[in-house]
Amino acid sequence: MVMGVIEFSHFLMEQAIEEGETVIDATCGNGNDTLFLSKLVGDTGHVFAFDIQELAIDNTKQLLEVHSRQNVTLIKDSHANIDQYMDENNRKNLGGAIFNLGYLPRSDKQIVTKKESTIAAVQSLLQLIRPRGIIVLVVYHGHAGGELEKEAILNYVTKLDQKKVHVLKYEFMNQKNKPPFIIAIQKRGEK
Numbered sequence: 187m188v189m190g191v192i193e194f195s196h197f198l199m200e201q202a203i204e205e206g207e208t209v210i211d212a213t214c215g216n217g218n219d220t221l222f223l224s225k226l227v228g229d230t231g232h233v234f235a236f237d238i239q240e241l242a243i244d245n246t247k248q249l250l251e252v253h254s255r256q257n258v259t260l261i262k263d264s265h266a267n268i269d270q271y272m273d274e275n276n277r278k279n280l281g282g283a284i285f286n287l288g289y290l291p292r293s294d295k296q297i298v299t300k301k302e303s304t305i306a307a308v309q310s311l312l313q314l315i316r317p318r319g320i321i322v323l324v325v326y327h328g329h330a331g332g333e334l335e336k337e338a339i340l341n342y343v344t345k346l347d348q349k350k351v352h353v354l355k356y357e358f359m360n361q362k363n364k365p366p367f368i369i370a371i372q373k374r375g376e377k
């Protein structure tokens with residue numbers, strides 16, 4: 187069964203993340219991934235959801251309310267500052283993170299993720315997540331500036347030490363119009 191990128195990103199999180207853990211939605215947008223993660227870790231787990239836009243935080247808050255989810259902390263700040271929000275307990279329990287790069291659908295297409303902050307966030311997360319924890323990036327790159335971010339990320343992840351992390355690329359080779367693809371980074375070692 188071939189999965190679409192969103193479906194596959196969720197599949198990867200389901201395989202790596204356990205109930206009761208802490209997870210991060212690094213780009214909460216309209217809240218779809220936040221809602222998914224909230225259910226995945228369950229009431230004993232916790233989600234930290236980041237976005238730089240008030241609109242994204244509001245949309246995510248509304249979606250979570252509709253679904254009566256209470257295990258989420260919404261943070262209006264750049265994911266580049268993730269480590270500032272992780273206390274001792276969350277650091278111990280952090281199973282992974284998901285990113286959907288690009289712009290907020292049906293919103294201002296000028297506000298996009300950028301290579302500097304995305305890579306800074308991934309660098310922090312690689313320190314913070316537990317062994318066998320996962321970072322999943324859904325890389326949208328068809329918009330203005332998307333190509334630059336894509337190239338920087340590919341350049342960065344291909345240089346990561348294979349003894350420390352597995353890096354996977356999941357991509358449709360025959361789709362037109364710059365389809366999104368996935369980069370997944372799993373930390374090696376024993377849980």
Ligand SMILES: C[S@@+](CC[C@H](N)C(=O)[O-])C[C@H]1O[C@@H](n2cnc3c(N)ncnc32)[C@H](O)[C@@H]1O
Nearest residue numbers: 213215216217218219237238264265286290299
């Ligand atoms: C493709 S959208 C995310 C869609 C979301 N996953 C969903 O399910 O609706 C990308 C989001 O990244 C946010 N963003 C851009 N730069 C950011 C940053 N440095 N830190 C956190 N969020 C950022 C944008 O505001 C936008 O809402």
